[in-house]
Amino acid sequence: GIQVEQSPPDLILQEGANSTLRCNFSDSVNNLQWFHQNPWGQLINLFYIPSGTKQNGRLSATTVATERYSLLYISSSQTTDSGVYFCAVRGYGQNFVFGPGTRLSVLP
Amino acid sequence: NAGVTQTPKFQVLKTGQSMTLQCAQDMNHEYMSWYRQDPGMGLRLIHYSVGAGITDQGEVPNGYNVSRSTTEDFPLRLLSAAPSQTSVYFCASSYSPTTNYGYTFGSGTRLTVV
Numbered sequence: 001g002i003q004v005e006q007s008p009p010d011l012i013l014q015e016g017a018n019s020t021l022r023c024n025f026s027d028s029v030n031n032l033q034w035f036h037q038n039p040w041g042q043l044i045n046l047f048y049i050p051s052g053t054k055q056n057g058r059l060s061a062t063t064v065a066t067e068r069y070s071l072l073y074i075s076s077s078q079t080t081d082s083g084v085y086f087c088a089v090r091g092y093g094q095n096f097v098f099g100p101g102t103r104l105s106v107l108p
Numbered sequence: 109n110a111g112v113t114q115t116p117k118f119q120v121l122k123t124g125q126s127m128t129l130q131c132a133q134d135m136n137h138e139y140m141s142w143y144r145q146d147p148g149m150g151l152r153l154i155h156y157s158v159g160a161g162i163t164d165q166g167e168v169p170n171g172y173n174v175s176r177s178t179t180e181d182f183p184l185r186l187l188s189a190a191p192s193q194t195s196v197y198f199c200a201s202s203y204s205p206t207t208n209y210g211y212t213f214g215s216g217t218r219l220t221v222v
Contacts, residue, residue, distance in 0.1 A: 033211065043198065043213035044213075045211050045212070095156060097153075098143075100149060
């Protein structure tokens, strides 16, 4: 099956800093999503982005499907951005596979 | 409020006990799934269903059963609990397996098996 890697595993930022999270996957996919798990455990869908670039406020994401990676950008980070960010991919005819996540801590 | 509802939120079981984790959604989603989340391993798919009466196994199905008698409900049964099943369990739903909108997670059930 598809393998998903995320980097870095942990990231500590000062409030206001920018960051880039990376997701690498091992095979062609027809679906890629980014999720945020807040400190209370709730999982929120951030982006559906199998290719191209999308932006939503301070967050944006880019997927280069031909090179099998996706990036999540967080600008002007806030303490509410803390939590774990997951990348999940789906190959053709397969179920979602989640990466191990990047744990982000934003300090005031 | 529309969404995915999981009960209970917390549960402690003794080894060998059985129990059912409940999941219900009111969004008329066809696709429902169960994941377990263990530290450092992301989420792993246990079972899923593409509609009432249809279920299939995911990546880690052993020790779990599911059924889907209605569109709304997708319970997960632990047949004989083992310490290795200590985890956080999430139910998720979406309009279809291939639709990318409305992929909604419940708030999770934290299960400890002693």
